[in-house]
Amino acid sequence: KAGVTQTPRYLIKTRGQQVTLSCSPISGHRSVSWYQQTPGQGLQFLFEYFSETQRNKGNFPGRFSGRQFSNSRSEMNVSTLELGDSALYLCASSRETQETQYFGPGTRLLVL
Amino acid sequence: AQSVTQPDIHITVSEGASLELRCNYSYGATPYLFWYVQSPGQGLQLLLKYFSGDTLVQGIKGFEAEFKRSQSSFNLRKPSVHWSDAAEYFCAVGAGGSGTYKYIFGTGTRLKVLA
Numbered sequence: 234k235a236g237v238t239q240t241p242r243y244l245i246k247t248r249g250q251q252v253t254l255s256c257s258p259i260s261g262h263r264s265v266s267w268y269q270q271t272p273g274q275g276l277q278f279l280f281e282y283f284s285e286t287q288r289n290k291g292n293f294p295g296r297f298s299g300r301q302f303s304n305s306r307s308e309m310n311v312s313t314l315e316l317g318d319s320a321l322y323l324c325a326s327s328r329e330t331q332e333t334q335y336f337g338p339g340t341r342l343l344v345l
Numbered sequence: 346a347q348s349v350t351q352p353d354i355h356i357t358v359s360e361g362a363s364l365e366l367r368c369n370y371s372y373g374a375t376p377y378l379f380w381y382v383q384s385p386g387q388g389l390q391l392l393l394k395y396f397s398g399d400t401l402v403q404g405i406k407g408f409e410a411e412f413k414r415s416q417s418s419f420n421l422r423k424p425s426v427h428w429s430d431a432a433e434y435f436c437a438v439g440a441g442g443s444g445t446y447k448y449i450f451g452t453g454t455r456l457k458v459l460a
Contacts, residue, residue, distance in 0.1 A: 237388075266447070276435065276450035289447055323388055330446050331377070331439065336389040 258326030
């Protein structure tokens with residue numbers, strides 16, 4: 234079974250731009266969670282989507298948003314990029330919300 | 346508040362030596378517990394998990410972890426470390442109910458293996 238895939242793997246953007254990251258979960262998994270990883274803050278939960286609905290949201294500003302499609306694929310969007318948004322963004326999928334999460338390789342975003 | 350503590354930021358061991366990585370959590374109920382490993386530039390790979398039952402859990406790559414409720418700990422162990430084990434290790438707690446469930450991660454322990 235194919236694992237979680239994330240595209241693109243690397244992105245360079247400038248301040249003020251917006252960016253969209255994509256995540257394809259493991260087949261049969263309906264929950265997708267997003268995390269931000271930075272050296273200073275570690276791994277922090279952004280949000281979780283299940284069956285196209287946001288179930289839970291972390292403590293991030295409204296510039297961070299996401300959505301999930303009927304095939305469980307998910308996208309996350311960051312608008313008005315700031316330097317501090319430079320991070321590794323990890324997507325994880327699970328069959329149901331409270332089951333084991335499997336992570337993708339991440340998208341490394343650099344904001345200049 | 347829910348939290349996960351990994352007291353050791355860096356650990357260095359010689360190849361073939363035993364390893365123990367510490368993890369303590371703060372949570373009101375028995376949480377779901379996980380250990381993940383991350384190689385440079387990569388995502389997180391699941392090593393093992395504890396939901397319930399036997400408190401000694403076996404994982405991949407020869408790792409095991411023991412859940413100790415009285416100490417709120419879930420330490421990761423390996424009897425003999427290989428050079429390929431050099432990576433960063435994260436302990437995580439799955440906490441919350443419907444609508445609030447999420448992983449809370451520790452800050453990670455970076456393992457260096459000496460040849």
